[in-house]
Amino acid sequence: MASHLDSNVIPPSRQRETPRSGLTWIGQSMKRVEDPRILAGKGGYIDDVTVPGMAHAAMVTSPHAHARIVSIDTSKARALPGVIGVYTGQDLARVVDPCPSFASPPVPQHAIVLDKVRHVGEVVAAVVAEDRYVAEDAAELVEVEWEILPANVDIEASLEATGDAVIHPDDRDSNRALDESFQFGPVDEHFAAAAHVIKRRLRWHRSSAQAIETCGVVAQFDPISGSYTIHANTNFYNFIPFVIGGSLRVSPGELRIIPVLAGGSFGSKVFNHKILIRTAGLSRLAGVPVKYIEDRVEHFTNSDSHGSDRLYDAELAVMEDGTFKSLRFTVLDDYGAYLQFGVGTHGNAMAQVTGPYRIESFGMRVIAVLSNKTQQGPYRGFGSEVTNWVMERMADAAAKELGRDPVELREQNMIAADAFPYMIPTGNIYDSGNFQKVLAEAKGLFDLDAWRERAKALRAGGRCVGVGVATCMERSVYGPTEWWSLNNRETPGFTLTSTPEAITARVDPSGKLFVTLHSPMVGNSPETVVTQVLAERLTVAPEDVVINYSDSQSGFNSVGPQGSRFTAMIAGACVSASIKLEERLKRFGAYMLQRRPEDVELRDGCVAVVGSQDQKKTFAEIALTSSFFRLSFPEGEEYDSGIDCTAVYDHPISTDPDPERKHLGIFYPIVGHICHMVAVEVDPGTGKVEILDYAAVHDNGTIVNPRTLGGQVWGGTANGIGTALSEQFLYDADGQFTNPNFSEFAMPTANEMPRNFKLGHVETPSPYTEYGVKGGGEGGRLGAPSALTSAIEDALSDFGVTISSLPVTPPVLRGMIRAAQASG
């Protein structure tokens, strides 16, 4: 039978290192290579950077959500001793063009606004001064006269805005930035045939990553060469020159971005091009190197990394026997005042929108809404954390309406373990999995049956105790088509298809393996992963691997850690490099041993004759000879001095979207699977939720380092607990952001975490990546909100409460309980 997916042919696997047991380093909880210097306080973060002659910037920010600038007077600020310069948007525009936008058509954005502010905290002028204190003094002296415009705060009302409430009136006559509809398969037919159509209106509120380090830049313009040298804590340093070069009016090669250790990202340091452009421009205008580090309030209000803010009207078509047949929804997403990557967060969600279930078709209308809030950016999950929650809410809703057990109904609909690779309606594939095994493992770890009995008994005694289960996907290793595949087909924008990762490696004459990475460390474990994979593949001792980082002029072809891609991608680059180095080591080594290359092998850091114990040359001997004794080898390029290589690894398996968007191609195929089970108690009088027990089982394929993966799962789960229970950006009717601080934006502390968290793993290796590795950096946040929501709903089942919105803070929950008490 013809299918909309027929043209989406799965390419053959390019895997070179098969998953297997008996590996030496891969699978070990090796202590991290990165840690000693960080523990000693010598990590080297952005604010640790000092360059000679450096000045400091402070920003004049908007107190209004939406206002025209009538006038700006910087004279008092300029007159303050210690001030080098004060610059408005018009000043900056002399040296800088608008920010890049992956949206198509783009929504124009300036690093300092020209004539109008569109959210609280947006920059209207910048001060460069001798120190940060004086810069902030001067910023206070800048006088701005405002004409207040109507603020758009509500997601639905924003769509109806007209006149002065339109946020970008020069470019579009409404606040609807994009409105696209998709049908993947016979959605209407499936809904027509359904025995039950489950409907829910679901709201996911805005929050953001809030890494403990904010974003920062130290920029220096050299007027003689016309080039910039920039230190920045971006995840993206070998890619971002191509993104911002145009804005800075230089070629990417004239931008030298020097990476630093980043104090956490979770997405927030990926697209931080705005402060790069602004700070670079300021250094050019002021004629001195400029440091700008966002303070916490600026990071909250102006860092362009707010997370999803969505309203779904979702429908699930269910057959009489409980089979999930089709899913469709209309989603409004409040993107804030700009649209830097279009609806990439929805593109991402298309990777796994139907969850672990055999759902045959899927339809969507996505509407990007502009509002007077800070622009959205990446945040752990990149939109898939929301669709995971939507899918799980719909599964729970179906169970409730059909009178079925929610876990058993999930099991009934799960993709079978022998059905992989499995193509979902959007065209993405799930490379492998065993969802049933993960579920079984979780049931055992949590003792689901016992907890359900206990919860029931406690509820009978008047306590509000409940159990929640979520079975979710954790897609990893993205391809960049997600950024543009949902754009308007006539104007899709920059349709890139490469997001490679690379390393440079060299065996030096002392025998050490020097490796250069082209992506930064942001709290992940790049050096440890590379050390483990190279030690495995080249039989060297981990302590003989020495790791450095390039800058953007010496590096290349790397996109960095996002979308849970880095471990799989860098493992691929390490294998590629190993193959090249092995070939070279064997050629030189074999010559030195007077053997043919095919007669030797790598063994314990040596090139050794196969079958011989003592006929061998250490890598040090080979590298020393090949580096310094050219005349010891024959003529010919292949014996040119030195053992080194460069290796690039492209996405392991991806395809283009269908030109008519019948499907989106394969773009996020390396899938993990997670099952979270949680027991909670709600205090009905206060709405407080206590987590009584928590178990998480994750399948992230072959595990390189169990301890570091455990850290990711734990951290992601903490993040998801915050998302579910306490973290929300709150705006008043005027668009004032009321809680942009750590006192009121309530991220979990050690006190809020579950006391007895149990972590389990299943390993279903990927058939496409080296060693079968999958990503695992987001799973906690991809599962915890769903499991907690289910558990709370279960705990409050006697009140008949339905949870359709996150977070459920104590006041929100108490409000639901109060309403139920009043009506019941």
Added chain:
Amino acid sequence: MKPAAFDYERPNDLAAALELLSCEEDTRILAGGQSLVPMMNARLARPKRLVDINRLPDLDYIRDEGTHVAIGALARHRDVKSSRLVRDHLPVIPAAYEWVAHAAVRNRGTLCGNLCHADPASEMPALMLLLGAEMVLTQASGTRIVAASDFFLGLYETAAGPGEMLTEVRIPKPARDTGWGFEEVGMRKADFAWATCAATMRLDGGRIAAPAAAVAGVGDRATRLAELEAAIEGQAPSDSLFADVAREVAVSLDPPSSVGVDAQYRRDLVGTLLPRALAAAARRAEEAKQ
């Protein structure tokens, strides 16, 4: 996020400090700085001059004065929280301190500074009202004593005038058989309270004697609940009694509404937490008899 410029003085004795406080407007005392400095960093507070009292001698005491416990201006939260004397006579104080900020903040912050800050969601002002404390206000020209009930005047507002320093708090020791209860809800444990309820009482022949109750976080200042106290005095403690009187308190309150936390929620919290605090106080009073 850097503070605006200010002049700084660090006197070495109390007289010098009081002299400095008396002679210029817009002078603030810098004690622990754990409330003042964040506000200065955000430039929400910008005093012209700070008088740093941290080097004043002999003001960090926690002293047994027979009928009351005297706590000096430089006694840190940490020391009050861990004081044996306070634990023995005023056990509700260390219990409440579990909800006050975090260890590093308690290491610097002072009880007297916290009281002068008069944050409406802060725990200690409610406890001072509950325990009937007295505030010793000192200025260059002399000393006056103000009851806690006359000290907290409103949002961040106290009876301490310009030139006055809260040099000591005197907290009467309750009878040994006094029971206490303390309940609080905020988003996280150490966050500002959405509602705090505290109570003490004795039981005399199974009847409530000398009851006291106070709330915080539900108005512009902490409040002692005199009507409730009158209503339960002489009654036998029971859940229904406590629920009834708490309901009346909740209805009578006019708590603030903020985005995400509405007034009704705060009323609900009082309705829930106050009976728990009263019941705990009754239970402990009962235990104290045995």
Added chain:
Amino acid sequence: MKKTAINLTVNGRSRDAVVPPRMLLSDLIRHELALPGTHVGCEHGVCGACNVLVDGKAVRSCLMFAVQADGCEITTVEGFSAGGLDLVQTAFWEEHGLQCGFCTPGMLASAHELLAENPDPTDDEIREAIAGNLCRCTGYEYIIAAIRSAARKMRDAETAAKRQPA
């Protein structure tokens, strides 16, 4: 602006500085004394990344003015590792008690204060001691494990030292 000369002992070394009254202790340590291991995360006293030991007590260095530290003894993360990673740092390494490491110096200060007062803390006591230190990476579990392990190491070291003949 009037500046004040101060002297303080930082990681065992006497340091002089001339500071304006408003300079935060965190800025003094990081930028004037060039000890960037102390991190600044919020500058409103919530995150704890800037915690240092002042006379042995953990304090928020963003909530103290440098001038107030005149005459004080300050220990920063650089001081903990003056002779190589100390027992607490080693435990953090072994237990994977850090990811991005930005909160770590403040965590270490809190852990040191706790373990100096309480050599055998319960998990809940550890939790309470670090509840004023926000970490966005770890979910805290391995930090708690690290402090538990450090406590054991320190107790063992103490016992071993006592067994040594004088």
